[in-house]
Amino acid sequence: MSEEQNINxxxxxxxxxxxxxxxxxxxxxxxxxxxxxxNPLDDYFCDKRPQVVAPKNKIIEKFLNWARAESLWVLxxxxxxxxxxxxxxxxxxxxxxxYGVQMRPTPRQSSVLIISGYLAVKTLKRAIxxxxxxxxxxxxxxxxxxxxxxxxxxxxYNTINRVDQYLPVDVYVAGCMPRPEALLxxxxxxxxxxxxxxxxxxxxxxxxxxxYKANQKKIIKNWNMPDYNW
Amino acid sequence: MDKIIKDLTSRFKVTDYIQQRPNMAYVxxxxxxxxxxxxxxxxxxxxxxFVLLTAVDWIEDNLFQLTYILNSPDKKVDLGIRVMxxxxxxxxxxxxxxxxxxxTYQRELKEMFGIDFPGSPRVDESFILEGWDDIPPxxxxxxxxxYAEETYFPRDGRGSNDPAEYMKKKLYPDEEK
Amino acid sequence: xxxxxxxWQPDRSKYPEHDSNGKPIVDLKSQKFTKLWQGPNHPGVTGxxxxxxxxxxxxxxxxxxxVGYLHRGFEKLMERRTYMQCFPTSIRMCVAEPDSNExxxxxxxxxxxxxxxxxxxxxxRMLALEMARLQVLLRxxxxxxxTLSLGLxxxxxMYMREHILDRFEELTGGRIYHMYILPGGVRGQLxxxxxxxxxxxxxxxxxxxxxxxxxxxxxxxxxxxxxGVGILKPEWVDQFxxxxxxxxxxxxxxxxxxxxxxxxxxxxxxxxxxxxxxxIYTRAIVRKQDLIMTVDIIRQILxxxxxxxxxxxxxxxxxxxxxxxxxxxxxxxxSRGEYGMYIVSDGSKYPRRVNLRGPSYxxxxxxxxxxxxxANISDVHAIMVSLQTCPPxxxx
Numbered sequence: 001m002s003e004e005q006n007i008n009x010x011x012x013x014x015x016x017x018x019x020x021x022x023x024x025x026x027x028x029x030x031x032x033x034x035x036x037x038x039n040p041l042d043d044y045f046c047d048k049r050p051q052v053v054a055p056k057n058k059i060i061e062k063f064l065n066w067a068r069a070e071s072l073w074v075l076x077x078x079x080x081x082x083x084x085x086x087x088x089x090x091x092x093x094x095x096x097x098x099y100g101v102q103m104r105p106t107p108r109q110s111s112v113l114i115i116s117g118y119l120a121v122k123t124l125k126r127a128i129x130x131x132x133x134x135x136x137x138x139x140x141x142x143x144x145x146x147x148x149x150x151x152x153x154x155x156x157y158n159t160i161n162r163v164d165q166y167l168p169v170d171v172y173v174a175g176c177m178p179r180p181e182a183l184l185x186x187x188x189x190x191x192x193x194x195x196x197x198x199x200x201x202x203x204x205x206x207x208x209x210x211x212y213k214a215n216q217k218k219i220i221k222n223w224n225m226p227d228y229n230w
Numbered sequence: 231m232d233k234i235i236k237d238l239t240s241r242f243k244v245t246d247y248i249q250q251r252p253n254m255a256y257v258x259x260x261x262x263x264x265x266x267x268x269x270x271x272x273x274x275x276x277x278x279x280f281v282l283l284t285a286v287d288w289i290e291d292n293l294f295q296l297t298y299i300l301n302s303p304d305k306k307v308d309l310g311i312r313v314m315x316x317x318x319x320x321x322x323x324x325x326x327x328x329x330x331x332x333x334t335y336q337r338e339l340k341e342m343f344g345i346d347f348p349g350s351p352r353v354d355e356s357f358i359l360e361g362w363d364d365i366p367p368x369x370x371x372x373x374x375x376x377y378a379e380e381t382y383f384p385r386d387g388r389g390s391n392d393p394a395e396y397m398k399k400k401l402y403p404d405e406e407k
Numbered sequence: 408x409x410x411x412x413x414x415w416q417p418d419r420s421k422y423p424e425h426d427s428n429g430k431p432i433v434d435l436k437s438q439k440f441t442k443l444w445q446g447p448n449h450p451g452v453t454g455x456x457x458x459x460x461x462x463x464x465x466x467x468x469x470x471x472x473x474v475g476y477l478h479r480g481f482e483k484l485m486e487r488r489t490y491m492q493c494f495p496t497s498i499r500m501c502v503a504e505p506d507s508n509e510x511x512x513x514x515x516x517x518x519x520x521x522x523x524x525x526x527x528x529x530x531x532r533m534l535a536l537e538m539a540r541l542q543v544l545l546r547x548x549x550x551x552x553x554t555l556s557l558g559l560x561x562x563x564x565m566y567m568r569e570h571i572l573d574r575f576e577e578l579t580g581g582r583i584y585h586m587y588i589l590p591g592g593v594r595g596q597l598x599x600x601x602x603x604x605x606x607x608x609x610x611x612x613x614x615x616x617x618x619x620x621x622x623x624x625x626x627x628x629x630x631x632x633x634x635g636v637g638i639l640k641p642e643w644v645d646q647f648x649x650x651x652x653x654x655x656x657x658x659x660x661x662x663x664x665x666x667x668x669x670x671x672x673x674x675x676x677x678x679x680x681x682x683x684x685x686x687i688y689t690r691a692i693v694r695k696q697d698l699i700m701t702v703d704i705i706r707q708i709l710x711x712x713x714x715x716x717x718x719x720x721x722x723x724x725x726x727x728x729x730x731x732x733x734x735x736x737x738x739x740x741x742s743r744g745e746y747g748m749y750i751v752s753d754g755s756k757y758p759r760r761v762n763l764r765g766p767s768y769x770x771x772x773x774x775x776x777x778x779x780x781x782a783n784i785s786d787v788h789a790i791m792v793s794l795q796t797c798p799p800x801x802x803x
Contacts, residue, residue: 248733250518250733250734250735250736251518253667254736256734278645279645279648280645280648281648281736281745281747281764282736282747282749282762282764284749284760284762285760286751286759286760287760295751297734297749299736299749303659303661303666306666306667308736310734310736329645329646329647329648330646330647330773330777331646331647331648331769331772331773331774333773334768334769334772334773356475357474357475358474358475358478358802359475359478360475367480367483368482368483370486372483374480374483374484374487375487394489
C-alpha cells in the first residue's frame with residue numbers, strides 16, 4: 001500500500017482525551033508468547049481511502065443512471081423532526097412506491113440517505129458513519145431549512161448549521177417541515193439529477209475527502225472511530 | 231394545604247411561602263434540611279408522585295436554585311420546594327434513594343449545570359452531550375450564539391430580520407419607543 | 408380437550424451470577440454475554456434513541472438508554488427569545504404532538520400575567536388538543552402491532568390520520584406544526600362546514616376502530632406476543648413517575664383532565680379507562696379505549712362549542728410583553744400522560760428558565776432500563792412502543 005493511500009498514519013499521534021479505553025494503543029501477548037503493540041483504530045479496520053470512480057462508456061453509464069434513478073432505496077434513518085412525514089409518504093395517500101422509493105433497514109442496501117432535519121453533533125457522527133457505509137453511488141437529500149442554514153436553530157450550540165460542509169448534498173427540500181408533496185418533488189428532482197449524470201456526490205466526497213474530514217473533526221470531539229468506515 | 235405549611239414552618243424552618251393557586255404552593259428550605267423535608271413529604275404527607283427537579287441560574291446573586299416539585303395524587307395538591315445552593319462549588323445531597331427516576335434528573339443537572347450529586351448512580355457519565363469540553367451549557371454565562379458562530383459554518387448571506395423591528399413596522403407603525 | 412401449554416421458564420437462580428447488591432456480574436470476556444447496540448436509526452415509531460443491551464442468549468441482562476441524538480438546547484434557546492418568539496420554538500419540543508407544548512406554555516404565561524381567556528377560545532383550544540391526541544393515537548395504536556410485524560393496521564391508521572391532519576390544516580393552516588394556541592386565546596375561528604366534515608371523519612374512524620379490533624385485538628399471534636409480556640409492576644408507578652396510559656394500565660386512575668380539570672374539561676362527560684393487568688396488551692387496550700373516548704369527546708365539543716366572535720383576550724403589545732416575577736408549573740394531559748412546563752420569570756421580556764416535564768423523560772430512561780431486564784430481545788421494541796417513548800422531549 002502506498003503512502004498517500006494510508007490515511008491514518010499521516011496524522012500525527014496526538015493526545016485525544018475522549019479516546020475510549022478499547023481504542024487505546026495496548027500491548028497484546030500472542031499465542032507464541034511474544035508481546036506486540038496493537039493500535040486498534042489502525043490495525044482492526046481497513047484504512048483505504050475512498051476512490052473516485054470515473055464514468056465508463058457513455059452509453060452504458062446512461063443506462064446505469066436510468067436504472068439507478070428508478071429504484072431509490074432510502075435508509076430508514078430519521079435524524080430530526082422531518083422523519084414524522086416519512087411514514088405518511090409510504091401510506092396510501094402519497095404512495096412513494098410509485099416513484100420507486102422504498103425504505104431499507106440497513107445502509108448496505110440503500111442508496112439515498114435522508115437527513116430529515118437538524119443534526120445534533122451526536123447524530124452527525126452517526127450520519128457520517130452511515131453515509132460512509134453505504135455503497136456507491138449514493139445520494140443525500142436534506143430536508144428542512146435547518147439543514148440549509150441552521151433555520152431556527154442558527155444559534156444553538158449543539159446543532160450544525162450547514163450539512164454541505166460535512167456531507168455532499170444532492171437535493172435540498174426547503175420548509176419547516178416540508179410536506180410530503182415537497183418530498184415527492186424532491187425525489188423527482190433527484191431522479192432528474194441522476195439521469196443527467198450530475199449526482200456525483202460519492203466522487204465529490206472522495207475528491208475532497210481531506211476537507212470534509214477536517215470539517216467533521218473540527219466539531220466532533222469524541223471521534224473514536226477510524227477515519228473512513230467501510 | 232395551609233395546615234401542611236404551618237406544620238412545615240415549625241419543623242423545617244421553611245420560608246418564602248407563596249400560594250400560586252389553590253392547589254399549588256412554593257416554599258424555600260435550607261440545603262441541609264431539604265432531603266429530610268422531601269422524605270417527610272413523601273412518607274408522612276403522601277406526596278408520592280415526583281414531578282420534576284430542575285435548576286435555575288441566578289448569576290447575579292451567585293446562586294443556583296434547585297426546584298423539586300412534588301405532587302400528592304390523593305389530595306391533588308402540588309408543592310414546589312426551592313433550595314438555594316452556592317454557585318461556586320455546587321453540590322447537593324442526592325435523592326435517588328427516594329425515587330429511582332431522580333437519578334436521571336441529577337445526571338442531566340450534572341451535565342448541563344455542573345451541579346454535583348455525590349452518590350447518585352451513573353452521575354458522571356455523559357447523558358446528552360458527547361465530547362463536550364466547554365463550560366456546562368445551561369449556565370447563564372455560556373453564550374450559545376457566540377459558540378455556534380465560532381464552531382459551525384454560518385451560511386453567507388443568511389438574512390435575518392429582527393422580529394421586534396419587523397413587527398413594529400408591520401403592526402404598530404405609529405408607535406414610538 | 409386439555410391442551411399442553413409449552414411454557415419455557417428459564418431458571419434464573421444460578422445464572423447469571425449476582426453480586427451482593429442484586430446486580431448481575433457481567434464479564435464480557437467470558438464469551439457468555441453479547442453486547443448489542445440498538446438504534447439510533449428508527450424505522451418504526453420508537454424514535455431516535457439507542458439502547459445498549461447486554462444479552463445472555465436472547466435475554467436481556469442489562470439495558471442502558473443513550474439519548475441526546477436530538478438535543479437542540481431548547482431551554483437555553485428560549486432564554487434568548489421573547490415570550491412570543493418562544494412559541495414557534497416550543498412546539499418543536501415534541502414533534503408527534505405539538506399542541507400540548509403550545510397549551511402548557513400559554514397556560515403558564517397566562518397564569519403568571521393573569522390573562523383571562525374567552526370562553527370560545529377555551530373550547531377551541533380543547534378541540535385542538537383532542538384532535539392532536541386523536542392523530543397521535545391513530546398512529547400509535549396500530550403502531551404497537553406494526554412493531555410486531557403486523558403492518559396493515561398501521562397503513563390504515565396513517566390513512567385515517569391524514570384526514571385529521573387535513574382538518575388541522577383547515578383550522579390552523581399547518582399540517583404538523585400548528586401554532587394555534589397563543590397566550591390570550593387562539594388564532595382563528597372554526598371554518599365554515601368544519602363541523603360537518605369533522606363528524607364525517609369521526610364516523611370513518613368509528614369504522615376503523617371496529618376493523619382494528621378484529622385485525623389486532625382479537626388476533627391470536629398478537630395476543631401470544633403481548634399478553635403477559637413487559638409487565639409494569641404497580642409498585643414502580645410512584646417509584647418511576649409513571650403517568651398516563653401506562654399508569655392507567657397498571658390500575659392507577661391518573662388523568663390530568665379528571666384530576667386537575669383545565670379548560671372546560673369539567674363540562675364534558677368522560678371516564679378514563681382503567682385496567683390492572685399492566686402488560687403490553689393491556690396498554691394497547693387502554694390506548695384503544697382512549698381513542699374511542701377521544702372521538703366521543705370531540706363529538707361533545709363540536710356539540711357544545713359556542714359561536715362567539717371573541718377568541719382573543721386583550722393582551723398588551725407583544726413587543727413589550729413583560730411578565731411579572733414568579734414561577735409557575737402548568738400541566739396538561741398529552742397522549743403519553745402528564746405533560747408540564749415550569750417557567751421562572753424574572754420580570755423581563757425573556758423567560759429566566761423554561762423546563763419541560765415530559766412523560767418520556769422517566770418512561771424511556773429509568774423505567775425502560777428496569778423493564779427490559781429479563782425481556783426477550785424480540786419484545787424490546789414492543790415494550791418501547793407500548794410506553795410510547797418520544798425522544799425529542801427527553802433531551803429537548
